[in-house]
Every structure is written in structure tokens, then in C-alpha cells.
Amino acid sequence: MRRATPVAPLDVREVEAFDTETDVLVVGYGCAGAAAALEATAAGRDVTILERASGGGGSSALSGGEMYLGGGTPVQAACGFEDSADDMEAYLLAALGPDADAEKVGLYARESLDHYRWLVEHGVPFKPSLWDSPTWVPPTDDGLMWLGENAWPYTEIARPAPRGHRVTSEGFGGKVLMAKLIDAVSHTPADVHTDTYATRLIVDGERVVGAVGRRYGTDHYYRAGAVVLTTGGFADNSDMVAEHAPQLVGLGVNSDGSDDGRGILMAQAVRAAVRHMSAGQVGISLVPGMMVRGMIVNHVGQRFLNEDVYPGLVGQAALYGQKLRVWVILDEKAYEEVPENERWGVQPHVVAETLAELEQQIGMPEGALETTVGEYNRHAANGEDPYFHKAARWLRPLEPPFAAIDVRRGMTPPEDGGADGGAAVFTIGGLRTTVDGHVLDLDGAPIPGLFAAGRATSGLHAWGYVSGTSLGDGTYFGRRAGVAAADQ
Amino acid sequence: MRRATPVAPLDVREVEAFDTETDVLVVGYGCAGAAAALEATAAGRDVTILERASGGGGSSALSGGEMYLGGGTPVQAACGFEDSADDMEAYLLAALGPDADAEKVGLYARESLDHYRWLVEHGVPFKPSLWDSPTWVPPTDDGLMWLGENAWPYTEIARPAPRGHRVTSEGFGGKVLMAKLIDAVSHTPADVHTDTYATRLIVDGERVVGAVGRRYGTDHYYRAGAVVLTTGGFADNSDMVAEHAPQLVGLGVNSDGSDDGRGILMAQAVRAAVRHMSAGQVGISLVPGMMVRGMIVNHVGQRFLNEDVYPGLVGQAALYGQKLRVWVILDEKAYEEVPENERWGVQPHVVAETLAELEQQIGMPEGALETTVGEYNRHAANGEDPYFHKAARWLRPLEPPFAAIDVRRGMTPPEDGGADGGAAVFTIGGLRTTVDGHVLDLDGAPIPGLFAAGRATSGLHAWGYVSGTSLGDGTYFGRRAGVAAADQ
Numbered sequence: 001m002r003r004a005t006p007v008a009p010l011d012v013r014e015v016e017a018f019d020t021e022t023d024v025l026v027v028g029y030g031c032a033g034a035a036a037a038l039e040a041t042a043a044g045r046d047v048t049i050l051e052r053a054s055g056g057g058g059s060s061a062l063s064g065g066e067m068y069l070g071g072g073t074p075v076q077a078a079c080g081f082e083d084s085a086d087d088m089e090a091y092l093l094a095a096l097g098p099d100a101d102a103e104k105v106g107l108y109a110r111e112s113l114d115h116y117r118w119l120v121e122h123g124v125p126f127k128p129s130l131w132d133s134p135t136w137v138p139p140t141d142d143g144l145m146w147l148g149e150n151a152w153p154y155t156e157i158a159r160p161a162p163r164g165h166r167v168t169s170e171g172f173g174g175k176v177l178m179a180k181l182i183d184a185v186s187h188t189p190a191d192v193h194t195d196t197y198a199t200r201l202i203v204d205g206e207r208v209v210g211a212v213g214r215r216y217g218t219d220h221y222y223r224a225g226a227v228v229l230t231t232g233g234f235a236d237n238s239d240m241v242a243e244h245a246p247q248l249v250g251l252g253v254n255s256d257g258s259d260d261g262r263g264i265l266m267a268q269a270v271r272a273a274v275r276h277m278s279a280g281q282v283g284i285s286l287v288p289g290m291m292v293r294g295m296i297v298n299h300v301g302q303r304f305l306n307e308d309v310y311p312g313l314v315g316q317a318a319l320y321g322q323k324l325r326v327w328v329i330l331d332e333k334a335y336e337e338v339p340e341n342e343r344w345g346v347q348p349h350v351v352a353e354t355l356a357e358l359e360q361q362i363g364m365p366e367g368a369l370e371t372t373v374g375e376y377n378r379h380a381a382n383g384e385d386p387y388f389h390k391a392a393r394w395l396r397p398l399e400p401p402f403a404a405i406d407v408r409r410g411m412t413p414p415e416d417g418g419a420d421g422g423a424a425v426f427t428i429g430g431l432r433t434t435v436d437g438h439v440l441d442l443d444g445a446p447i448p449g450l451f452a453a454g455r456a457t458s459g460l461h462a463w464g465y466v467s468g469t470s471l472g473d474g475t476y477f478g479r480r481a482g483v484a485a486a487d488q
Numbered sequence: 489m490r491r492a493t494p495v496a497p498l499d500v501r502e503v504e505a506f507d508t509e510t511d512v513l514v515v516g517y518g519c520a521g522a523a524a525a526l527e528a529t530a531a532g533r534d535v536t537i538l539e540r541a542s543g544g545g546g547s548s549a550l551s552g553g554e555m556y557l558g559g560g561t562p563v564q565a566a567c568g569f570e571d572s573a574d575d576m577e578a579y580l581l582a583a584l585g586p587d588a589d590a591e592k593v594g595l596y597a598r599e600s601l602d603h604y605r606w607l608v609e610h611g612v613p614f615k616p617s618l619w620d621s622p623t624w625v626p627p628t629d630d631g632l633m634w635l636g637e638n639a640w641p642y643t644e645i646a647r648p649a650p651r652g653h654r655v656t657s658e659g660f661g662g663k664v665l666m667a668k669l670i671d672a673v674s675h676t677p678a679d680v681h682t683d684t685y686a687t688r689l690i691v692d693g694e695r696v697v698g699a700v701g702r703r704y705g706t707d708h709y710y711r712a713g714a715v716v717l718t719t720g721g722f723a724d725n726s727d728m729v730a731e732h733a734p735q736l737v738g739l740g741v742n743s744d745g746s747d748d749g750r751g752i753l754m755a756q757a758v759r760a761a762v763r764h765m766s767a768g769q770v771g772i773s774l775v776p777g778m779m780v781r782g783m784i785v786n787h788v789g790q791r792f793l794n795e796d797v798y799p800g801l802v803g804q805a806a807l808y809g810q811k812l813r814v815w816v817i818l819d820e821k822a823y824e825e826v827p828e829n830e831r832w833g834v835q836p837h838v839v840a841e842t843l844a845e846l847e848q849q850i851g852m853p854e855g856a857l858e859t860t861v862g863e864y865n866r867h868a869a870n871g872e873d874p875y876f877h878k879a880a881r882w883l884r885p886l887e888p889p890f891a892a893i894d895v896r897r898g899m900t901p902p903e904d905g906g907a908d909g910g911a912a913v914f915t916i917g918g919l920r921t922t923v924d925g926h927v928l929d930l931d932g933a934p935i936p937g938l939f940a941a942g943r944a945t946s947g948l949h950a951w952g953y954v955s956g957t958s959l960g961d962g963t964y965f966g967r968r969a970g971v972a973a974a975d976q
Contacts, residue, residue, distance in 0.1 A: 003931040008759065099734040243763040243920070246587040246950045269759055269930050271496065275731040278766030300875045302790050321809035365874035367866070371859050378855070386853035387788045432731070442757050443491040462734045 005199050007265040010212055012204040018223040022048040022191070024485045025211060025224035027198045027263060030058030031471050032454025032478030033230035034181035036437075038122065039482030040228075041188035048222065049190055050213050052197045052258050056185070057178045059232055059255045059426070059455070060471060064137040065173020067119065067475070068092075068147065068468030070163035071112045078128035079144050083161035085109045090158035091149055092460060095310070096469065099462040107435050108460055108476055115476050116165070123180040125168040134288035134308055136467070139341040141168055147466045148310030152389035164468050177471065196220065201227065201266050201450070208270060208449035226449050226485035228437065230478060233427035233455035234261025235280075244277035245427060247320060252410075252424035254283055259426065263456040267431050270450065271441040275458035277429035281465045282315030285410040285422045286328050287346050289338040292394050294330025295376060296407075298322040301359060301368030303376070306388040310466050315423060318407065324422045327362060328405040329369065331398040348403030358402050373398055428465055430457045437481025451485045453478040493687050495753040498700060500692040506711040510536040510679070512973045513699060513712035515686045515751060518546030519959050520942025520966030521718035522669035524925075526610065527970030528716075529676035536710065537678055538701050540685045540746050544673070545666045547720055547743045547914070547943070548959060552625040553661020555607065555963070556580075556635065556956030558651035559600045566616030567632050571649035573597045578646035579637055580948060583798070584957065587950040595923050596948055596964055603964050604653070611668040613656040622776035622796055624955070627829040629656055635954045636798030640877035652956050665959065684708065689715065689754050689938070696758060696937035714937050714973035716925065718966060721915035721943035722749025723768075732765035733915060735808060740898075740912035742771055747914065751944040755919050758938065759929040763946035765917035769953045770803030773898040773910045774816050775834050777826040780882050782818025783864060784895075786810040789847060789856030791864070794878040798954050803911060806895065812910045815850060816893040817857065819886040836891035846890050861886055916953055918945045925969025939973045941966040 024040040026033045029051035040047045049056075070076065070088040089109035093100050108115075120126070127143035138145055145164035148154060167173035167180075185192070195215055202210035202221065210223040234240040235253045237260040242249050253259075264274065286296070288311045295303050296314060298321075305317050318326045335348065352358035359369040377397035379386055385395055408422035431439050431452045438446035439457075453459075459473035512528040514521045517539035528535045537544075558564065558576040577597035581588050596603075608614070615631035626633055633652035636642060655661035655668075673680070683703050690698035690709065698711040722728040723741045725748040730737050741747075752762065774784070776799045783791050784802060786809075793805050806814045823836065840846035847857040865885035867874055873883055896910035919927050919940045926934035927945075941947075947961035 002933055006931045006933075008929070008931060097734070099730045099737055242587045242950075243761070244765070246585070246764065249587055265930055268756075271757055271759075273731070276734065277732070302792075304790075365863075365867075367863055368875070371863055375853075375855055375859055379853070387856070441496070442753055443494045443496060445490055445494075462730075 007200055007262070007269045009201045009203040009270050012202050012209055015202060015221050017221070018210065019220040020048060021223045022046045023225045024228060024482070025050065025222050025226070026228045026230060027211060028058060028230040028232060029056035029192065030230060030232060030454060030474065031060035031177060031181060032474035034178070034185055035475040035478030036228045036230060036453060036482030036485065037185050037190045038188065039479045040486040041190050043483060043486035045486040047190040049192045050196045050198050051192060051194045053256070054194050056182045056192065057256070059259055060474065061175045061178040062256050063172065063174035063471060064467065065167035065169055065177050066137070066145070066468035066471065067165045067167065068163055068466065068472040069112050069116045069165045070161060071109060073113060073116045073165065075126050075128045075144050075165055076161060079130045079162070081161045083163070085112065087158040087161065088112060088163060091154055094154060094157045095148060095466050096461045096464040100464065101458070101460060104435055104460050104473070104477070108473060111476070118479070119475065122184045124177055126165050127168045130162060134292045134311060135342065136283065136288065136311055137172060138166060139339070141170055142166065143168055147468060148313060151309040151391065152306055174471070198231070198262065198266070201270055203270060206448055208447060226451055226488040228481050228485050229263040229267060229431070229452040229456050230454045231263025231456045232259040233430060234264060235259045235426040237261040241427070244429065245280050248280045248425045248427070251421050254424040254426045259455070263452065264430050267439055267450060267452065270447055272439045272447060272450070273432040273442050275429060275432045276462050279428045279461060279463050279465070280425045281312055281428055282319045283424045284311065284315035284318055284407055286405065286407050287338065287342065287344055289342045290330055290335060290346070290405065291328045293334035293337055294328060294398060296326055296328050297372060299325035299364070301364045301372045303372060303388060306385065306390040308390050308394055312465050312467060316465070319423060324408055326407045328407065329373065330403055332401050332403065333399065335403060346405060349406045349409060350404040351401055353401050355402060358404055362404055426455070428455065428461045430455060433457045435477070435480060436484040437477055438484065449488065451481040453481040495688055495750070495757045497689045497691040497758050500690050500697055503690060503709050505709070506698065507708040508536060509711045510534045511713045512716060512970070513538065513710050513714070514716045514718060515699060516546060516718035516720060517544035517680065518718060518720060518942060518962065519548035519665060519669060520962035522666070522673055523963040523966030524716045524718060524941060524970030524973065525673050525678045526676065527967045528974040529678050531971060531974035533974040535678040537680045538684045538686050538699070538710070539680060539682045541744070542682050544670045544680065545744070547747055548962065549663045549666035550744050551660065551662035551959060552955065553655035553657055553665050554625070554633070554956035554959065555653045555655065556651055556954060556960040557600050557604045557653045558649060559597060561601060561604045561653065563614050563616045563632050563653055564649060567618045567650070569649045571651070573600065575646040575649065576600060576651060579642055582642060582645045583636060583954050584949045584952040588952065589946070589948060592923055592948050592961070592965070596961060599964070606967070607963065610672045612665055614653050615656045618650060622780045622799060623830065624771065624776065624799055625660060626654060627827070629658055630654065631656055635956060636801060639797040639879065640794055662959070686719070686750065686754070689758055691758060694936055696935060714939055714976040716969050716973050717751040717755060717919070717940040717944050718942045719751025719944045720747040721918060722752060723747045723914040725749040729915070732917065733768050736768045736913045736915070739909050742912040742914045747943070751940065752918050755927055755938060755940065758935055760927045760935060760938070761920040761930050763917060763920045764950050767916045767949060767951050767953070768913045769800055769916055770807045771912045772799065772803035772806055772895055774893065774895050775826065775830065775832055777830045778818055778823060778834070778893065779816050781822035781825055782816060782886060784814055784816050785860060787813035787852065789852045789860045791860060791876060794873065794876040796878050796882055800953050800955060804953070807911060812896055814895045816895065817861065818891055820889050820891065821887065823891060834893060837894045837897060838892040840890055841888050843890060846892055850892055914943070916943065916949045918943060921945045923965070923968060924972040925965055926972065937976065939969040941969040
């Protein structure tokens, strides 16, 4: 199937006249684009931002608003935690691997405190209080959360400290983050061209010298000293997902609907290299507070990991290892223990007085849950989980009555448009960049004039993911790309 | 890290003089290259084959020699099996998915009988006798084998028939296949330039018009009407593996040592698109005949699939789902039942009179194997496996004494150079091509003058793999690429 609007670059000699000339052209106005624009304007450059939607925000604005920060931030200190860049680096290398970008991770960890300060200076609020239970997003406005650091095996790899810095908000914090960054940009001379969809790069020989932006059906030609692609991932491009991350096909998508991979393709068309295009964040439809007090099992009733890890790790394990055929099993006491505001409206799909009855109703093999819960209870009575090493805090024998939640039914009933198959995903692979945002070509050489940051790039991650590393590396490496682009 | 010899294409205007002019330049002399050369010469074209090694064969010659063929071949008929193209297509779509290339799979299934005849006409021998037990390669010279078609859930998707056509040979058959194809090529006017490593394409505007081949340190310039890349996958390129398939990092590699992805990169440098670069075939170090009579369990003693599936599916599940921390558990009777010639020298690493003793020696949680084998035996006594649906033929309660084999120790002791970590892999993603081998660019348009086949391309597969589909699609789509290249 031929693409209607090609991504192949346009030769500058074919451009009759440029509509706009600017020093730095930032393509995409999510957190990475805003950060790049702020740094490039701070360096005294003319900046123009192109945004496909009618305003800034992108997928960043719809996110939970977690930033992975550490090394001893004031928020960590106020909550009583010590932390170091080394521990942060060790945790990220383990959690984001195998083959996480060691140079990016190391730099990100060492400069995390500085980045925290930069965010605060730009108005981003973090409340110094801890939400102390596994969750996707604190249901309160607490500003600090664990993101798997206190779960096995990471407890043996790095000294645990909570590093999820959640932008102060009721509910999801991404909108607050973007409101603050957009407000900061509005106090700079940067121009923002909304409703403008960048379709291809403009090249002069090997050098990128601009881009074509389509606005209300008309192509506008932008000449720039440097182009910074901050266009997001490709979760909304079903062809690209099928080509690069087939396990994500057919699931819900966690995005603003415009993560179509165009920026990645535009750069590949000038020979940019990509990394880890198969990798995805898998937001699974369950309540971590319920899972951690009970267990998660596959379609034949087997547990497959310690339930106190970062929930995204559960999502990946459930999708890649179990094809999402997973159930949360808990007892009445566990359900009741979960604070009302943390239940997200989720209720058990099946309840039963005995495990034999429960497994039969679910359609599991006879004996499956009796065996698994039997083993779990026998060890939990001793405060142990020799199978998967869930922390003792969450261990106690489960007692009747029992309940089960079918993850594939999702959190939102189909009548509310929530037929996501039990998960909502986004892609974390993308363009290969240096720590300064230079886009590298297939030979490992920087493409002159071309920079990128955010989910259009392969950032800190290889295969693994923890929350806060997208807004975190988007803003941090967005800033670096802005500095480097200003320098061109 | 900058690549020493760039893959970026060479402009034809920079070529002072061509050393060789040919109609069709085939790059790589494995099964796909041989098939392309045979068809292009049959169409009356001048053909030149470049091969990096000192002779043809490539990774094809080191392979088991299985070709996935069906639809009612004479070999199937002689062994008493009926088959249809529809059943073959349905099985492949299920086993190679999600998102296997439906157009390629459909065509491949419908033309499988014709392709069988073509192979036989070119001297490839298949003995009409069945090896009737799960295996990597029959330890006999039997020419037909099951490749998962008779295992659940595929038994519910398509009428089972064995379709693994193994080129007649003692042991691995790839060398026989390649000897026959190379012999066939030697009876054509095709020129073979060995010791010649293709490093980059030569382009005239958008059109590929040749390639540069390095021989003993000197660049030779080839002008061609069409170039067919049959350069193999990228399993030997550790950078590419880390970038695209990080789960395969550090494992053994199943190749001739030259699957460095160069052909894929050379094509990407002229804007070729790729698909499914993360996918891999995982040859796991175990004896299927032992596994199927016992069980395979993970590091906490859980089974995770029916042991009678195609062993490569076990390999993928063990790697992606269990990080290869898997053990084969069996009893003395099962071990003794495995024919001597099928044991590949593998002996138990741990033996014990009781499961409690066995699990303790392995280091599994107390109760782990007792629970799993207990459940297995209880159901096996009824001829059932409600957990994973292994066929009744392989089910019986396991009895003391018990044994365990640690898959990660591999089949070959380290002193024999076999430290493969328990698996040997190769990559199955690559260039996006039409069914006629045209390489497609990022916009979905054929790149003029450029064709590809074999493991340099994304063939029938998406994520899944069954044996015989590499030599199968290499030769079949190699032939089609040869025909189409001859037509340019």
C-alpha cells in the first residue's frame, strides 16, 4: 500500500519560496518540544514550534504526570528518603534493560537533581508527600511514589528509594505539567504554529534545512538552521505497530490520537537509524492495590511474578508472556482494604466461597487455583514468597470468600467505549540519538541539522519501561536537543 | 560509534569505471541467492553472484535442511497423509503470527506443490518416510516430520498434516540442499565471484544500478540491471541485535558467522522499509523427545506450554517468557524410552528418588515440583492435560526416580566451545518486500532496481516461526525475486 503523502524528503532546490525562516524549528508541542523550545529561546535563538493539534499538550498532557527523578531531590528528602545518582542509575539500567542506553541513563541519573530544579523553576509543582502502595497514579495529590524500586529483584540491585515525582494534581498530572511548560513558552518569543502537520523534511544535500508543514490543506515551507523532531511515538499508526511491534496490535492506545510515527518516518527517509521499535509500555486494566494484596494469575491459575513490582512490568509480563489471559485473585478482606478512592470503580467479576468453585466459574483446570493459592497460603503463613519474593508486607493467607477480576474485560465497560482488550499501550522505540539529541544515521554519523527527543526517539529504554521515564527523558533530552540545535 | 565502511549508497557519477556489467547481480549465495540465480538465468539473463565466503552455501548449508512444504506432496501421500493448501495456509497464519504476511503465506501455500516439484527437478532429495516424534531434525534420514501441526491449539485451527520436508541426509540436511542447488547453478552461465563482500549499493537518482564489492581489500564496481539482496539476517551483528532484538543479546548464534545484516543496512540506506526486526528463531538446548515424555518447567517449577509443540515455540516461550531459566523434568522410564540416536548425548544434570529432593537440588521453592508433577500426574492418569493440552499419546504419570536437565547448560560443554547459554538464535525480520521480491521503501513504493529474498527480508513470518519456513521462503521467494529481477 503506497503512502498518500510521501515521507521522502524534499530537495531544497524544489522549494520556490519559504514561508517562514527560523533558527530552530521544533516539530511537535508535547513535553519534549516545549523543553527544546525553552532552551533554544534561552540561548537567544528564533524558535518556531509546529503543532498538529490546535494547541500544545500532545500525549504528555494526557499522561499521569510522573517524572522519574532522584538522587536526593527535596521531595525525597522531605519524605525521609536518601538517594544517590548511582542507585538511580543502577535501578534504571536493570529496569529498562536489557541493553538500556547506558550513556543516556548515566547522564540522566547524574543530572536528575539539576533537572528537578529546572522543572520547579519553570513552575512545575511537586507535593512532598508519599503514596506508599503500588499504583499507576496516586489517587490523591501526593507527589512521590514508588515505581518498582522496592520490589524484588531490584531491592538487591540498588538501594530502594521512591523516584516517581508526580506533578501535583488531582488525578492525572500531565495536564498540569503541560500547562506550566506552555505558560513558560508563552513568555518567550517562540512562535507557535498550530494546526500544522509536518509531513516531510527539506534537505540540501545531506543537510536538513527545514520541513514542510500542512495547514488546512496547504503546504507551508519552513527554513531552519536546525529541526528538532518531538513528534511522539507510533502507537496510533496501526501499520507501523504491526510492522515493528506486532504484539501490540489490537490493544487500546494510550495517546492523544496523533502518535502516528510521522517524525520517525521523516527522519528514516534521510537515513536515520532506529532502535527498539518493538518495545511497548503496557498499561494493563487492573488496580495495583488489589493485585498486590491478592495475586495475579494466568489462564491456568499460575502466578508469574511478584505483584508488588511496577504495574507496567506486570503489563508487559501479562501481554508478552500470557497473551493478557490473566486474572486478579483476591479475598474479601483484600478488596475491603483497598481505599475506596483507589478502586477506580473496579468490582469482582466472579465471587465464590471456595477456590474449586472460583476456578470452575472462571473456566480454569480443576485444581488450578486450589494448588496455587494453597502453595501461596502455606508460604505466606510464614511471611514468605519463595516463588516470586513479594515483600512480606503484602503477604498473608487468603481466606474465603474469594473473588476474581478478568483483566481482559478492562476497567471501562464497552458501552463507555472502553473495549481496549484489557490494556492500553504506547511505543517506546524510535530514532537513535546522541545524548545531545543529534539524530544518527545508519552509519552512526549525526545527520546535519536534525535533532530529536521524546517518544520519537529511543530514549533511556531498551525493552523495559517504568513510568516517569517518558516525561522524564522527554523533558531532559528535549532540553539538551534544544541547546544543541541552538548551537548549530 | 561511526561505521568504518559506510553503508550509504554511492552515486553512479562517482564511479570512474565499472569492473563488471551484468543483468542481474545476486548478492549472497545461500539458498535464496541460488534460487534467484537459477530463475534469472532460466529467463536468459546474465547473472553474477557475489559471495563473501570462498564458496556458496551460507547459513543455509549449516541448517537442518527442512523445507516447509505441503498441500499434498508425494512425500506426504506416500506417508499416508492428506493435506490441502487451505490447511497449510491456516496453520502458517496461526503459527507465524500475529500479523504474518497473509499475501506471502497464501501464495506460498497455494504454490507449495509446484515449489516441491521445482526442488525435486533441481536434484533435491526427499525420502518418503515419517519421523513421528517432536524433534529439531530427525536423527534418521526420514524425509517427513511434524512441525507442530499435530499439537494444540493448532489441531483446532487446521487439519493436521506433517509438512516438514527434510532434505535427505544423515544429520543436518542443509549441506545437501546447497550442494544440489550449487550444482544446478554450475550448469548455468551464471558467474560466481567469491571472497567478495558487498559493502554498498550504487544509485543513479532513485534507481539502484549496481553495488560495490570488496575483494581482498580492493573495491570492485558492479553495474547491474537489477540487484537481488540475499545476504541473510543480522544475528552476527551484535549492534543490530542489541538495537532491534535485545532479548537475543548474549545467546549463541545459529549462522555461518556472516549474517551481519549488511544487505539490510545497504537497502535501508536507500530508504527501504523493514518489518519485524525484533523477531527471532530460538533453538533451545534440549532434546524434544525427552521433553515431550516428561515436561518443561520454569525456575519455580511451573509448566508453561504443551511439550508436543514445535520445539522452536518452546524456545521462544522459554526465552521471552522465562529468560531461559527452564528445566526438563522426566523420569527414568521417559529417558530410557528416547532412542539412543535421539539423545544427542544429553544426560540428566540432577537425579533424585523424590521430587522434594529434586527441587531442593535444583534450588526451586519447596513444594514447587511436588505441586506441578502432582497435578500433572493426577490428570495424566486420566489421559488428560487440562492445563496445556498435550496430546494423550505423551501423557502418563511420572514415577521415581526423577531427573532434571538444566537447559541453560546447553548441549555442548563449554570445553567444546558450546557456551551458548542454552540457546542458539537467528533473526527473522528484515526488508519489506512484495511477493515478487521488490524491496519497498518507507512510502510503500518499490525501489527501482532493488530486490531481496531470504532472511535479509521479512518473509512469511511476523513473530512466530516454524522450521522449514526459512529455506522454504528463501528458495520460493528467491525464485520469484529472480524472475522479477530478470524482467527489469
